Amino acid sequence: MNQHIKCLSCAVRTQALCSAIGDEAASDLARIVHRIRVPEGRVISAAPQNATSYSIIISGVVKLVNTRSDGRHQIAGLQFPADFVGRPFSNTSNLSAEAATDLELCSFSGRAFEDLLGQHPDLEHALFQRVLRDLDSAREWMFLLGCKSAEEKVASFLCMIAEKMGQAAHPRLPTNDCTMLILPLSRTEIAECLSLRLETVSRQFTILKARGIIETRGRRQFRVRDMGALKAYSEAQALSA
Amino acid sequence: MNQHIKCLSCAVRTQALCSAIGDEAASDLARIVHRIRVPEGRVISAAPQNATSYSIIISGVVKLVNTRSDGRHQIAGLQFPADFVGRPFSNTSNLSAEAATDLELCSFSGRAFEDLLGQHPDLEHALFQRVLRDLDSAREWMFLLGCKSAEEKVASFLCMIAEKMGQAAHPRLPTNDCTMLILPLSRTEIAECLSLRLETVSRQFTILKARGIIETRGRRQFRVRDMGALKAYSEAQALSA
DNA sequence: CGATGACTTGACTGAGTTCAAAAGCTGTGG
């Protein structure tokens, strides 16, 4: 193993892109990587003229934001630890990537990474797999945006966050545990994710709390008390019986 | 050139996957291809247990449908001539692909195609590029679903259809011409695309006709009379001044 | 040419937005 020394103790080494490629590609990758920290709120790559760079998230959450000239904007996706951030082979995307929380990243400069993609089919293959999964989840999210009620949207969101943040906090525990978790997004950001207004999100939080399904502490912590009920609400509003 | 004879006269030969790969990959592809016709309404690959097969669309339109147990369903994407249909490396997707119109396809059996992907990095690369574009458009569509009004949605939809169907009909003409085009979807299907009800779609059609922006003939033909105005309505409802 | 299903139109309802104001965190300076 001639990987970069830091990789051996990396928190996401078993799930990230770099675990799915050969030693040669891995050591070439390690050669061009920079481990960096990014504070909450910083834009990683701005649309539409994004000076391309690519990253693997070590810790923190990145939001992919679609902004329009008229001021409307929407979060088109969230990326969590081990996820890849960046749009290879094009910089004309409407999306910008922003740090939703403080981040630790493995960052690669644009050209160098794209050259490696050309040299190592296994690296490109691993990235391809990841992009396919991003596409699956984008299409899944379209269903949420298009078909679900406010109640279902908020419940679905909390399920997803519980799973992802639970995984980030305790990589090996099952998702239905009841520990306090950090909410990586403000109410406004949650609203932008779900295509709701923050007032609507807030009201749904209140209802879920009243039902004893979730608990909150301060603005940024929550705990799922009944994952079964939360999942039920996330799939069908008509469980009112 | 040892490509399959049919490829030389193929309507999509300059835009499809197969134009972006080397001769060797192309001839291997040609060896496993079946040219087939599929009638409107037929399911090409059904979720969740999709017997995998892959296709390139020669003519016609495919809709990717996300169906839930409770009966709700949504069109998560449309694929047009030269587009690729199929989800490599997984058959657990929630999506099924259905013929929105009669189709002509270049169809590849699952295993054989996946083997080729492994053997030809240039084929995988070309497919990767295509999937990246699909991801871009999925995220763009999320903005429509989440942020746009009914008026904007219908206008956006007609813009997109005009562009795609115009291209399919006259590959080299600009998109803003005013020829009659075929609407590949029924009102119900358009509604499923836009996350509206068919009544709402119908009302918006009526309004656009009254404004002289579009014209319709029968149920399945339309003409854009003022592409500028249509584009304006597709981006901002607040142009009422 | 009449039946059947697709589309259009109308009247009413309701989930979620909008605007406004109160309450609750969080961090800073006395």
Place this chain on the structure above:
DNA sequence: CCACAGCTTTTGAACTCAGTCAAGTCATCG
């Protein structure tokens, strides 16, 4: 350590866009 400022969040009340239900019209096909 407390008080105050500047926020985010919650709550309230009125409104609106799109949904719902129902009836009528129009293509298209046998």
